[in-house]
Amino acid sequence: MTDPTERAHLRDAQGFSPPVHRFAAAPGLADVVRRHWLPVWSLPPGQSTVQRVLQYPVCLIVVAPDYARLVGPTTGLSTQELAGEGWAAGVMLQPAAGALLLDGPVLPDTATDLAALKTIDGPTLVAKVRAAMAPAPSDPDRQALAILALETELEYLVPVDQEGLFVNAVVEYVEGDPQVRRVGQICDKFAISERSLQRLAARRIGLSPKWLIQRRRLHEASERLREAGSVDLARVAADLGYADQAHFGRDWRRVTGLTPGEFAAEPPPT
Numbered sequence: 001m002t003d004p005t006e007r008a009h010l011r012d013a014q015g016f017s018p019p020v021h022r023f024a025a026a027p028g029l030a031d032v033v034r035r036h037w038l039p040v041w042s043l044p045p046g047q048s049t050v051q052r053v054l055q056y057p058v059c060l061i062v063v064a065p066d067y068a069r070l071v072g073p074t075t076g077l078s079t080q081e082l083a084g085e086g087w088a089a090g091v092m093l094q095p096a097a098g099a100l101l102l103d104g105p106v107l108p109d110t111a112t113d114l115a116a117l118k119t120i121d122g123p124t125l126v127a128k129v130r131a132a133m134a135p136a137p138s139d140p141d142r143q144a145l146a147i148l149a150l151e152t153e154l155e156y157l158v159p160v161d162q163e164g165l166f167v168n169a170v171v172e173y174v175e176g177d178p179q180v181r182r183v184g185q186i187c188d189k190f191a192i193s194e195r196s197l198q199r200l201a202a203r204r205i206g207l208s209p210k211w212l213i214q215r216r217r218l219h220e221a222s223e224r225l226r227e228a229g230s231v232d233l234a235r236v237a238a239d240l241g242y243a244d245q246a247h248f249g250r251d252w253r254r255v256t257g258l259t260p261g262e263f264a265a266e267p268p269p270t
Contacts, residue, residue: 007223010052010077010256015267017051018043018082021143026151031160031168032100034058034092036147040137041082048083054218054255057171057205059098059106061091061114061150065134068114068126070101073206075108077256087137089129089146091154095171095205096164100157106206125153166190167204170197174212178220181241183209217241218255221248225264233260 011017018041025033034056043049055078060071065086098106101119114122132145160168173189174180186209187194194209201209217240224236237248252260 007219008054008056010054010222010263011269012049012051013266014049015269016049017269018049019138023143023147029151029154029158030094031165032094032097032154032157033151034094036150037090037092038087038133038137038143038146039082039090040087042085043083045084048081050079050081052256053078053080054215054222056092056175057207057212057215058095059093059101061093062088063090063114063126063129063133063146063150064088065130068122068129069111070098070114070117072098072106072110072112073108075207075211087133089133089143089150091150094160094164095167096160097154097157098206099204100160100164105203108206120153125149163200163204167200170201170209171205171212174209175216175219178216178240180213180216183213214251218252221252221260222263225260226268231260231264233264236260 006020006022009017009020018039021038021040023036023038025035041049053074055074057073059073062069062071093101101117102112103119114120114126116122128149129146132142132149136142170186170190174186180186183194183197186192187197190197192200197209201207201212220240221236224239225231233248234245237245240248242248242251249260252258252263256263
């Protein structure tokens with residue numbers, strides 16, 4: 001399916017996004033893979049677009065015609081300039097999976113060539129994905145072959161270790177409940193000390209528990225700021241649990257480089 005409503009994907013400043021095909025993970029890989037995403041684009045000569053994404057607290061596998069990487073969580077705004085014709089086959093992993101593929105702690109804002117990983121056969125995987133996608137990247141059958149190659153390579157990660165399942169549950173709780181606004185709520189929910197939670201998050205996802213809460217707030221904000229008509233910024237800030245509009249504005253601008261008002265004034269998605 002093609003999903004035009006992904007709240008983490010802010011599109012470019014003109015509201016444009018190329019078609020992004022998103023597919024659910026195979027049921028047996030649900031603890032390892034969140035979903036697959038395959039953007040395909042064809043832009044006129046001389047035209048380009050800078051796509052903006054507020055990434056989730058997970059690692060990504062991205063295979064494109066000219067690179068193949070395991071990308072760590074991006075703490076700020078992830079941007080990617082697209083031009084000409086192209087495609088990418090991506091896997092959004094579950095929080096537990098990054099450390100398993102890296103065979104060590106996850107480091108945010110980093111990228112590792114798939115060929116350098118010792119936990120998978122990167123070169124063979126990349127060759128299979130490119131062979132599947134290159135002839136006709138918009139063809140659903142070719143996309144299905146690429147997804148199959150990716151999932152087959154990741155099957156060895158299941159069953160996921162208990163710590164991995166725990167960190168998956170923590171992230172799911174924070175992302176799924178807008179009433180989670182303090183780290184202490186996470187600690188109470190999972191009967192874990194704040195120090196232990198911080199160490200776990202640093203080790204498995206390379207981020208702090210506080211970051212998880214802030215990023216979910218910004219994802220919620222991206223939806224609210226795109227609502228039709230005039231946006232009440234003070235109401236948005238209050239609904240997201242900020243002390244006042246100024247605190248919300250600073251958080252949003254620090255990550256996106258824009259004020260909430262500037263972002264809300266951008267053209268709607270096209």
